[in-house]
Amino acid sequence: MPNEERRHTICVLVDNEPGVLARVIGLFSGRGYNIESLTVSEVDRARSLSRINIVTSGNRYVIDQIKALLDKLVPVHSVQDLTVEGPHVERELALVKVLGDRERLVQALRIADFMHARLVDSSPGSLIFELTGTPEELDAFIDLVQPVEVSRAGVVAIGRGGIILEPGEPEPGEPEA
Amino acid sequence: MTAPRETLSQPADVVTATGAQVVLRALVDQGVDVIFGYPGGAVLPIYDELFKQDRIFHVLVRHEQAAVHAAEGYARSTGKVGVVLVTSGPGATNTVTGLTDALMDSVPIVCLTGQVPTHMIGNDAFQEADTVGITRPCTKHNYLVSRPEDLARVIHEAFSVARSGRPGPVVVDLPKNILMGSAPYVGPEAARRRSVAVRRRPDRERIRQAVELLARAERPIFYVGGGVINSGDRACELLRELVRRSGAPITLTLMGLGAYPADDPQYLGMVGMHGTYEANMAMHDCDLMIAIGARFDDRVTGRLDRFSPHSRKVHIDIDPSSINKNVPVDVAIVGDAGEALAAMLEAWSALGEEPRRSRMDAWWEQIRRWRAVDSLRFRPSRDVIKPQHAIRRLWELTRGMDPIVTTDVGQHQMWAAQYFHLFAPRRWLTSGGLGTMGYGFPAAIGAQIAHPDRLVINISGDASWVMNMQEMSTAMQYRLPVKIFLVNNEYMGMVRQWQDFFHGSRRAESYMAALPDFVKLAEAFGAKGLRATHPDELDDVIREMLATPGLVLADIVVDKVENVYPMIPGGAAHNEIKLCPEDDGPHEPVSEEGMVLV
Numbered sequence: 044m045p046n047e048e049r050r051h052t053i054c055v056l057v058d059n060e061p062g063v064l065a066r067v068i069g070l071f072s073g074r075g076y077n078i079e080s081l082t083v084s085e086v087d088r089a090r091s092l093s094r095i096n097i098v099t100s101g102n103r104y105v106i107d108q109i110k111a112l113l114d115k116l117v118p119v120h121s122v123q124d125l126t127v128e129g130p131h132v133e134r135e136l137a138l139v140k141v142l143g144d145r146e147r148l149v150q151a152l153r154i155a156d157f158m159h160a161r162l163v164d165s166s167p168g169s170l171i172f173e174l175t176g177t178p179e180e181l182d183a184f185i186d187l188v189q190p191v192e193v194s195r196a197g198v199v200a201i202g203r204g205g206i207i208l209e210p211g212e213p214e215p216g217e218p219e220a
Numbered sequence: 221m222t223a224p225r226e227t228l229s230q231p232a233d234v235v236t237a238t239g240a241q242v243v244l245r246a247l248v249d250q251g252v253d254v255i256f257g258y259p260g261g262a263v264l265p266i267y268d269e270l271f272k273q274d275r276i277f278h279v280l281v282r283h284e285q286a287a288v289h290a291a292e293g294y295a296r297s298t299g300k301v302g303v304v305l306v307t308s309g310p311g312a313t314n315t316v317t318g319l320t321d322a323l324m325d326s327v328p329i330v331c332l333t334g335q336v337p338t339h340m341i342g343n344d345a346f347q348e349a350d351t352v353g354i355t356r357p358c359t360k361h362n363y364l365v366s367r368p369e370d371l372a373r374v375i376h377e378a379f380s381v382a383r384s385g386r387p388g389p390v391v392v393d394l395p396k397n398i399l400m401g402s403a404p405y406v407g408p409e410a411a412r413r414r415s416v417a418v419r420r421r422p423d424r425e426r427i428r429q430a431v432e433l434l435a436r437a438e439r440p441i442f443y444v445g446g447g448v449i450n451s452g453d454r455a456c457e458l459l460r461e462l463v464r465r466s467g468a469p470i471t472l473t474l475m476g477l478g479a480y481p482a483d484d485p486q487y488l489g490m491v492g493m494h495g496t497y498e499a500n501m502a503m504h505d506c507d508l509m510i511a512i513g514a515r516f517d518d519r520v521t522g523r524l525d526r527f528s529p530h531s532r533k534v535h536i537d538i539d540p541s542s543i544n545k546n547v548p549v550d551v552a553i554v555g556d557a558g559e560a561l562a563a564m565l566e567a568w569s570a571l572g573e574e575p576r577r578s579r580m581d582a583w584w585e586q587i588r589r590w591r592a593v594d595s596l597r598f599r600p601s602r603d604v605i606k607p608q609h610a611i612r613r614l615w616e617l618t619r620g621m622d623p624i625v626t627t628d629v630g631q632h633q634m635w636a637a638q639y640f641h642l643f644a645p646r647r648w649l650t651s652g653g654l655g656t657m658g659y660g661f662p663a664a665i666g667a668q669i670a671h672p673d674r675l676v677i678n679i680s681g682d683a684s685w686v687m688n689m690q691e692m693s694t695a696m697q698y699r700l701p702v703k704i705f706l707v708n709n710e711y712m713g714m715v716r717q718w719q720d721f722f723h724g725s726r727r728a729e730s731y732m733a734a735l736p737d738f739v740k741l742a743e744a745f746g747a748k749g750l751r752a753t754h755p756d757e758l759d760d761v762i763r764e765m766l767a768t769p770g771l772v773l774a775d776i777v778v779d780k781v782e783n784v785y786p787m788i789p790g791g792a793a794h795n796e797i798k799l800c801p802e803d804d805g806p807h808e809p810v811s812e813e814g815m816v817l818v
């Protein structure tokens with residue numbers, strides 16, 4: 044169904060230069076597309092390349108439009124839609140702070156234990172957990188421990204097996220008819 | 221698109237000069253012969269270098285917005301990149317309208333802006349503006365040069381970005397210390413950036429599909445836009461050949477006018493809000509639409525959910541993001557229009573047997589009936605000059621002179637599109653996407669600079685023209701014989717028309733009170749001023765305008781309240797097009813959805 048809204052995870056390899064993030068964000072804000080999550084970091088120092096992971100949603104035409112517009116940006120080397128291209132791994136990291144009395148904190152420790160969250164700080168009356176997982180796993184943990192404060196890193200993603208994002212000559216995509 | 225110029229490049233020979241010298245050398249190596257600019261503190265080093273050389277001709281405009289429009293006029297009338305040079309702060313911010321105009325209408329521009337020295341950026345220094353921040357959404361790309369070693373490469377890259385793929389404006393922001401310090405020079409070859417690569421060759425299989433659809437269609441239409449003109453004269457020739465061989469009708473967008481000769485029997489006139497009845501009805505009823513270098517703009521499609529409901533659609537465009545943006549298509553072909561047309565002609569020849577023309581007989585019969593409606597008719601008058609008549613006479617009296625026509629925005633623009641027929645590309649310069657009042661006169665200046673011996677006419681409106689009338693000085697300084705044909709209705713006519721149609725005739729602020737005496741105004745600048753107020757005077761004034769050497773302003777005082785027809789009101793479909801009524805009675809109310817549209 045071309046008109047069905049879907050969540051897409053899009054990875055973009057860009058030159059690590061000033062303004063590149065502003066260009067990507069401006070493309071979304073200027074056209075009213077939404078960004079659910081965005082992460083950026085340098086991934087290849089020698090070639091000065093950064094990778095931007097974007098989670099967005101839209102119907103097929105909107106997503107095609109987003110990819111085509113990203114591809115047109117001069118500092119963009121390649122664009123990969125992992126949701127379309129196939130199996131991939133998505134991870135997100137969260138720091139989660141819980142406040143409360145002993146009983147509350149013990150209960151949080153128990154939940155953390157069975158959901159594989161790591162205790163990274165313990166102060167009087169407060170605990171901080173670190174959890175890595177899919178966004179859904181993070182949601183579930185946060186739901187259970189009822190934290191006072193959450194800091195999430197946003198989704199990072201990578202294709203499985205031979206699905207590789209490389210800076211190679213970008214052949215501008217042929218939109219599907 | 222013109223091919224990148226062959227340039228003498230010697231990447232090996234890296235010479236060092238001042239930044240300003242590097243800028244000029246890069247411009248020369250890019251084949252630049254003219255720049256449109258306005259000086260100021262931050263760019264004085266470049267002006268100093270300009271003073272010392274004679275390879276690049278600098279045209280001093282009177283406002284930086286006009287510099288960009290003039291560069292657009294130069295670019296669109298030649299196919300080359302237009303170059304602008306302005307100072308920091310207000311010089312740069314004044315270019316924003318022109319840059320946005322060039323972005324919307326795919327005009328290749330390189331705009332060099334001065335900037336405060338790098339160590340002062342961010343300090344709110346005198347005449348500092350965040351130029352790359354401000355121009356990011358209105359350029360194809362922009363650069364702030366912060367290291368001398370990047371300077372030459374960035375300027376070369378700016379040119380290749382501006383002219384590659386779908387052309388557009390590029391800003392290069394130049395801090396003054398970079399211009400004054402020393403910088404190495406590298407030639408254009410050193411600046412190849414892979415990510416600027418654009419797909420030009422279309423997919424063969426999809427071309428074949430498109431041609432098969434065309435060979436079978438009973439009600440086909442070509443819908444062609446400015447992309448074919450940007451592709452080059454060859455693309456326009458191939459278009460003519462394909463249209464003639466296929467026997468299908470063709471319509472053009474406002475930006476496409478001139479890509480196909482207006483007197484050809486297969487041409488239906490312009491499509492869209494003020495397009496002809498036959499073009500809009502044919503777009504609505506066709507069974508196959510072949511869109512080439514056109515972007516399904518809302519002024520063309522009208523109401524989207526009722527746009528051409530029965531057709532298969534093929535879309536050829538060099539910009540993948542233009543495809544499936546507003547209208548989903550059946551066959552999407554990314555590539556250069558000229559390459560795609562050549563491939564289609566080849567595929568047409570390979571069809572085996574020539575498709576039977578008779579399959580389109582009923583279609584052409586239908587088109588003949590639509591044409592008989594004569595949608596461009598207007599009520600003539602013996603007492604007042606009808607604006608449509610004025611433009612028609614201007615066209616008739618300049619036939620054979622192959623003029624370049626520029627327009628401003630409003631009713632006169634639509635009448636020019638309807639009554640000033642064009643037969644070849646790059647003769648029609650108008651602000652289509654942005655609809656920028658004040659575009660026409662500076663664009664005419666740019667076109668006249670590029671074509672000193674051609675007839676260049678600026679068809680304008682009284683409100684639009686005063687927005688950049690300071691450029692009279694520019695035209696006088698360079699002895700540019702631009703002919704200004706002012707369709708003077710004392711109103712912002714298009715605004716008045718919408719108020720009369722959609723806002724109960726409440727003409728809020730659309731009357732142009734206190735207009736100058738345009739004849740005296742022209743004389744004040746040292747130009748020739750003429751006026752026609754009665755139909756009997758019209759032809760003589762046009763003839764005198766054409767016969768007078770130098771800059772002429774002809775004030776054509778026309779019917780104050782004439783309306784543009786046909787018209788597809790906002791929110792309506794093509795087949796709801798309104799024709800010129802026998803009497804200008806009250807207008808039917810527009811739907812609420814329609815009212816919010818611009």
Ligand SMILES: Cc1ncc(C[n+]2csc(CCOP(=O)(O)OP(=O)(O)O)c2C)c(N)n1
Pocket residue numbers: 628629630631632633655656657658680681682683684685707709711712713714715
């Ligand atoms: C810079 C700018 N401001 C406002 C508008 C909105 N607008 C569109 S047409 C028009 C009136 C133009 O009047 P005029 O130049 O006299 O031409 P006419 O319609 O009378 O032929 C206006 C104000 C615009 N297109 N551009």
